[in-house]
Amino acid sequence: MMKWICITLSGLTVTACAMFTPQDRPNTPISLPSAYSLYTDSDPVPDRWWEAFGSDELNQLVGTALAGNFDVRTAWARLKQADAVARQAGADRMPTLDANAGAEKSWQQTKTDAAGTSHSNSRSFSAGLTAAYELDLWGRLAALHQSERLELKASAEDLAAAAVTVSAEVTTAWIEILSLHRQIAILKDQIDINQRMLKLQELRFINGQADALDVAQQREALADAKAKLPPLQLAEQQQQNALAVLLGQAGIGEFALTQETLPSLIPLPATGLPADLLAARPDVRAAGLRLKKADWQVSAARADRLPSITLPADAAFSSDALDLLLSNWVSTLAASLTGPVFDAGYRSAEVDRTRAVADEYLTAYAQTVAEAIQEVEDSLATETRQGEYITLLEEQLKASRLTFKDAHLQYMNGQDNYLDYLTAWTSVQTLERQLVDEQATLIKNRVTLYRALGGDWTGALIGGRFLEKNTGATKPAARTGGRTVSELG
Numbered sequence: 001m002m003k004w005i006c007i008t009l010s011g012l013t014v015t016a017c018a019m020f021t022p023q024d025r026p027n028t029p030i031s032l033p034s035a036y037s038l039y040t041d042s043d044p045v046p047d048r049w050w051e052a053f054g055s056d057e058l059n060q061l062v063g064t065a066l067a068g069n070f071d072v073r074t075a076w077a078r079l080k081q082a083d084a085v086a087r088q089a090g091a092d093r094m095p096t097l098d099a100n101a102g103a104e105k106s107w108q109q110t111k112t113d114a115a116g117t118s119h120s121n122s123r124s125f126s127a128g129l130t131a132a133y134e135l136d137l138w139g140r141l142a143a144l145h146q147s148e149r150l151e152l153k154a155s156a157e158d159l160a161a162a163a164v165t166v167s168a169e170v171t172t173a174w175i176e177i178l179s180l181h182r183q184i185a186i187l188k189d190q191i192d193i194n195q196r197m198l199k200l201q202e203l204r205f206i207n208g209q210a211d212a213l214d215v216a217q218q219r220e221a222l223a224d225a226k227a228k229l230p231p232l233q234l235a236e237q238q239q240q241n242a243l244a245v246l247l248g249q250a251g252i253g254e255f256a257l258t259q260e261t262l263p264s265l266i267p268l269p270a271t272g273l274p275a276d277l278l279a280a281r282p283d284v285r286a287a288g289l290r291l292k293k294a295d296w297q298v299s300a301a302r303a304d305r306l307p308s309i310t311l312p313a314d315a316a317f318s319s320d321a322l323d324l325l326l327s328n329w330v331s332t333l334a335a336s337l338t339g340p341v342f343d344a345g346y347r348s349a350e351v352d353r354t355r356a357v358a359d360e361y362l363t364a365y366a367q368t369v370a371e372a373i374q375e376v377e378d379s380l381a382t383e384t385r386q387g388e389y390i391t392l393l394e395e396q397l398k399a400s401r402l403t404f405k406d407a408h409l410q411y412m413n414g415q416d417n418y419l420d421y422l423t424a425w426t427s428v429q430t431l432e433r434q435l436v437d438e439q440a441t442l443i444k445n446r447v448t449l450y451r452a453l454g455g456d457w458t459g460a461l462i463g464g465r466f467l468e469k470n471t472g473a474t475k476p477a478a479r480t481g482g483r484t485v486s487e488l489g
Contacts, residue, residue, distance in 0.1 A: 049266070061255070179436055180258075184229065190225050201218045282452075307339025
């Protein structure tokens with residue numbers, strides 16, 4: 001009889017687990033365009049794209065940030081939490097075994113009229129084992145386990161997304177600091193030139209070759225140039241402070257930038273198709289995994305509405321003598337069937353709740369995909385318009401320098417006033433600084449495009465243990481300052 005019961009329960013387990021698998025969903029959560037509005041046919045995105053700048057300084061900064069950034073470290077902690085929760089969910093599918101033991105000694109004194117008092121004492125020892133196992137007939141425990149495994153994978157993608165974001169933010173901050181440094185250097189040169197021009201105008205005024213208005217106008221131009229210096233220096237200091245936080249540091253005392261000029265523009269990456277973002281971007285992958293997790297939670301809620309069978313077993317040992325403890329024992333094996341009869345609609349409401357949660361994750365997944373495509377489209381549009389803008393600025397600067405040259409010649413020949421000459425010179429100064437700022441904007445947008453396209457280089461961050469458990473593949477961990485990120489995590 002027991003044989004046929006086991007066979008029947010095994011059959012129920014196999015068939016019932018298939019009853020509450022998640023519903024099939026489309027491969028994409030939203031209708032995707034067939035191509036981007038602007039298409040590039042460049043080489044594919046390199047794994048560690050920031051190395052294309054050819055700067056050891058930047059490579060060191062990114063490596064430090066990947067190991068010490070607060071967001072990355074927080075993502076590591078959440079990944080470890082998800083790993084522990086997934087293991088707990090797996091443990092719920094296994095039998096439990098508890099042990100207990102005890103010892104008792106009693107002493108009694110009795111007083112009588114004739115014999116005085118009498119004494120008696122006794123002692124006893126006990127031990128026991130308690131085991132329990134829930135037959136997962138409808139796949140509830142399996143669904144919960146699968147749900148937590150998917151959350152673990154999603155947490156790993158969160159870590160990858162944090163790494164992608166941090167690497168781009170560090171590179172952007174580095175470029176901004178170099179841009180401000182260059183603008184400050186240009187402005188200081190311009191201030192020096194304005195000071196020499198003021199001395200020249202004062203000398204010309206003494207010699208009767210210039211009037212007081214020319215001297216006043218040059219003094220005003222010098223004051224205006226000096227007034228532009230503190231805001232640039234403030235912005236540079238603030239960017240350095242922000243970079244320190246990105247590196248996981250408090251203050252900029254532990255690092256110093258040595259590069260003086262803006263880096264060259266790195267190659268334009270191949271964009272591929274919008275559908276490629278579903279696999280290329282870790283935040284998109286995380287959103288998809290959480291949708292699957294929610295679907296498995298729906299399956300668990302549906303299975304929870306059906307009866308469950310638990311197999312408890314007890315073994316108790318007791319004896320007056322410790323050496324005879326195992327000789328006196330009683331064992332019990334039972335099976336209990338429990339199921340909802342009336343819960344005022346609680347379990348039904350839980351099914352509705354988990355389905356609504358799944359709908360929420362579906363919307364979040366669709367929004368994440370839409371925003372990812374928007375980021376790529378925005379970056380591509382900026383590439384085109386910013387490039388055109390810089391070309392026009394260069395033409396404007398060239399024309400402004402010719403105007404300045406003519407104005408200087410006419411002023412020296414007494415054919416024009418000093419204000420026209422000074423206006424032309426101020427225009428050249430402004431355009432020189434603006435051109436540096438716009439060139440930095442183009443480089444930063446190229447970084448944004450690499451970030452928007454994602455990539456697979458983050459897989460090495462998670463380390464072999466998590467990758468082997470969840471994907472069946474291992475990759476070498478990225479090295480940062482002599483230690484792997486997984487070791488630091």
